[in-house]
Amino acid sequence: MEILVCVKRVPAPGSRINVTQDGLAVDTSNLGFTTSPHEECAVEEAVRIVEEHGGSVTVLTLGSALSEEQLRYAASVGANKFVLVETDGEHDSDAQQTAEAIRETVISLEASHGIFDLILFGNESADSSGYQVGIRVAVSLDRPMVNGIKNIDVGDTQITAHREVDNGYEVYSLKAPAVFGIKEGINLPRYPTMKGRLASKKAEISTISASASVASQQRVRLHRPEEETVETTILGNDATAAVKIADLLEELDLL
Amino acid sequence: MPGVFVLLEHDRGVFAPACEEALTAARTLGAAINEEVTAIAIGVTGSDLLPLCSAQGVSRVLALNDPLISDYSPELWGQAIAEVHEAKQPSLVMAVGTDKGNEVLAQGSARLNLPFVANCVSLERQEAWVATRLQWGGSLLEDVTVEASSIFASFGHHSVTPERVSLDGQPSIETLELSLDPNLARSLVQDRVKMSEGATLSTASVVVSGGRGVGSAEGFAPLEQLAELLSGKVGCSRAVTNNGWRSHSDQVGQTGTRIAPDLYVACGISGAIQHWVGAMAAKNILAINTDPEANMVTKAQYAVIADLHEVIPALIAEVKLRREGQSKS
Ligand SMILES: Cc1cc2nc3c(=O)[nH]c(=O)nc-3n(C[C@H](O)[C@H](O)[C@H](O)COP(=O)(O)OP(=O)(O)OC[C@H]3O[C@@H](n4cnc5c(N)ncnc54)[C@H](O)[C@@H]3O)c2cc1C
Numbered sequence: 059m060e061i062l063v064c065v066k067r068v069p070a071p072g073s074r075i076n077v078t079q080d081g082l083a084v085d086t087s088n089l090g091f092t093t094s095p096h097e098e099c100a101v102e103e104a105v106r107i108v109e110e111h112g113g114s115v116t117v118l119t120l121g122s123a124l125s126e127e128q129l130r131y132a133a134s135v136g137a138n139k140f141v142l143v144e145t146d147g148e149h150d151s152d153a154q155q156t157a158e159a160i161r162e163t164v165i166s167l168e169a170s171h172g173i174f175d176l177i178l179f180g181n182e183s184a185d186s187s188g189y190q191v192g193i194r195v196a197v198s199l200d201r202p203m204v205n206g207i208k209n210i211d212v213g214d215t216q217i218t219a220h221r222e223v224d225n226g227y228e229v230y231s232l233k234a235p236a237v238f239g240i241k242e243g244i245n246l247p248r249y250p251t252m253k254g255r256l257a258s259k260k261a262e263i264s265t266i267s268a269s270a271s272v273a274s275q276q277r278v279r280l281h282r283p284e285e286e287t288v289e290t291t292i293l294g295n296d297a298t299a300a301v302k303i304a305d306l307l308e309e310l311d312l313l
Numbered sequence: 314m315p316g317v318f319v320l321l322e323h324d325r326g327v328f329a330p331a332c333e334e335a336l337t338a339a340r341t342l343g344a345a346i347n348e349e350v351t352a353i354a355i356g357v358t359g360s361d362l363l364p365l366c367s368a369q370g371v372s373r374v375l376a377l378n379d380p381l382i383s384d385y386s387p388e389l390w391g392q393a394i395a396e397v398h399e400a401k402q403p404s405l406v407m408a409v410g411t412d413k414g415n416e417v418l419a420q421g422s423a424r425l426n427l428p429f430v431a432n433c434v435s436l437e438r439q440e441a442w443v444a445t446r447l448q449w450g451g452s453l454l455e456d457v458t459v460e461a462s463s464i465f466a467s468f469g470h471h472s473v474t475p476e477r478v479s480l481d482g483q484p485s486i487e488t489l490e491l492s493l494d495p496n497l498a499r500s501l502v503q504d505r506v507k508m509s510e511g512a513t514l515s516t517a518s519v520v521v522s523g524g525r526g527v528g529s530a531e532g533f534a535p536l537e538q539l540a541e542l543l544s545g546k547v548g549c550s551r552a553v554t555n556n557g558w559r560s561h562s563d564q565v566g567q568t569g570t571r572i573a574p575d576l577y578v579a580c581g582i583s584g585a586i587q588h589w590v591g592a593m594a595a596k597n598i599l600a601i602n603t604d605p606e607a608n609m610v611t612k613a614q615y616a617v618i619a620d621l622h623e624v625i626p627a628l629i630a631e632v633k634l635r636r637e638g639q640s641k642s
Binding site for chain 2: 071072073074075077084095096152153154157182184185186187188189190193194196197198202203204205206220221223224225226227228229230231232233241242243246274275276277278279280281282283288289290291292293294295296297298299300301303304306307308310312313
């Protein structure tokens with residue numbers, strides 16, 4: 059199996075998300091960065107499939123040069139090849155621009171490596187939450203695509219996938235080449251080993267510049283939703299608070 | 314003439330609760346831009362839509378005719394709305410941003426290379442389209458403008474309050490013949506498996522949740538006991554699932570489950586924004602945390618500043634005591 063996983067570098071804010079003065083970006087000055095959780099699971103899934111069936115895992119990210127950090131992390135947990143589709147990092151690309159740049163990169167990678175049996179995306183990106191890049195890429199390549207996937211089973215002729223729905227799941231059965239949007243929970247990603255970490259420092263990254271297409275969605279500003287301030291009632295500072303909690307349960311008609 | 318087309322989501326003929334939100338949003342928008350609203354549903358007959366549309370004041374229904382779309386396939390459903398767009402040239406195609414609502418709109422807009430604005434909380438047409446949409450699963454809002462005469466847009470689930478406006482007379486039904494590519498049946502749903510009956514984490518009236526402060530998988534036993542006593546479910550934070558203490562199906566938050574219980578008991582959870590966004594719809598929150606400054610504590614209506622390993626067993630004993638008292642009297 060030749061698998062391509064597309065990942066995004068996102069900031070990891072704590073108790074609140076701050077916005078820069080001009081309102082155009084998340085203020086990341088005191089923040090660490092991570093791979094979006096759905097995509098971290100997609101990388102893990104790809105590595106597991108290749109461990110079982112052979113092949114290789116290529117990880118692609120579109121972003122500024124700093125996104126190399128996320129590619130090296132993927133290297134430390136077992137991915138094999140790395141592609142950075144580099145943007146100037148000044149503006150976030152919109153979904154159509156991102157999908158177009160990824161489509162062009164996939165076509166050029168496949169021209170030299172052959173067709174990817176599977177392309178995995180996250181169900182939606184953690185930050186912009188646009189719900190469409192993976193689908194746009196799949197449609198433009200005319201490949202079957204299902205989002206919301208929480209289980210993949212690679213068979214001889216078919217790839218079976220489960221999509222989470224209320225109270226259960228739906229079963230899809232696709233033929234390669236296929237595309238999936240992965241959700242966190244499909245697996246528990248491994249932590250990098252010391253050996254993996256060392257190897258990741260030497261991983262070779264191919265860098266391509268992102269094509270320039272025009273954005274159709276223009277950001278005007280980011281802002282936080284209004285929040286009600288609540289007055290917290292402290293019910294106690296030790297186990298004796300149980301009595302007051304039970305009173306509260308009675309009040310809420312839960313006892 | 315162009316119009317607003319609204320996609321109604323259903324599972325084999327059972328309309329999703331989100332449909333009322335979709336119709337309310339479509340009707341409001343249609344009135345604002347002075348264009349007709351037409352409801353579309355894929356894989357049901359036009360008359361299946363009549364009761365919903367009558368109750369929601371939507372007077373036009375477009376029925377799609379093709380045996381290929383009788384069950385769900387993201388590609389076929391996306392192709393179907395792309396064909397509706399080609400035939401009708403509407404200003405806007407919209408749905409509610411459920412998993413499938415967003416999937417079908419993305420599939421449809423991709424086929425036409427049109428913009429798709431996901432999870433709006435407001436949408437207006439001025440010189441351009443002007444939208445406010447949810448980012449970070451709802452922790453942040455983004456105002457965007459879209460320069461296109463026709464767009465696809467979803468409304469964030471639960472961001473529209475459904476309002477009924479009854480219609481005089483019956484909605485009219487028009488039928489559109491499609492010419493779908495049978496090859497797209499490659500992504501038809503093949504089977505469905507039901508895992509649980511009754512309340513789930515997302516519908517439970519009480520959720521007792523634990524975070525890193527619980528310390529281990531075994532540490533959840535008292536939380537399970539409390540949840541059972543209160544006929545609730547157990548939830549957890551991502552720190553817990555990352556440690557392998559509980560399955561991801563219990564995770565509350567942006568990349569887990571959104572909950573809306575009457576009471577949320579958050580034990581040893583700091584309240585990171587990605588956790589909070591999944592829990593904030595709870596009517597009452599009780600935080601049990603050793604740190605009085607924890608975000609979960611300052612945002613909760615009720616808090617106990619203490620070790621959860623002492624508070625939860627004491628609470629279980631107190632609840633049992635009162636229950637026994639009730640059954641004796
Ligand atoms: C893109 C993205 C998506 C994410 N999605 C989610 C998500 O869906 N859900 C989610 O939960 N997180 C999510 N996270 C992770 C999130 O940012 C936090 O890392 C996580 O929620 C922290 O979990 P926690 O509160 O259990 O742990 P911590 O932040 O470590 O907090 C532990 C808390 O326990 C308290 N405590 C410790 N011991 C005790 C004790 N004995 N008694 C009482 N209190 C005690 C401490 O005071 C502290 O407040 C996401 C992160 C990113 C970047």
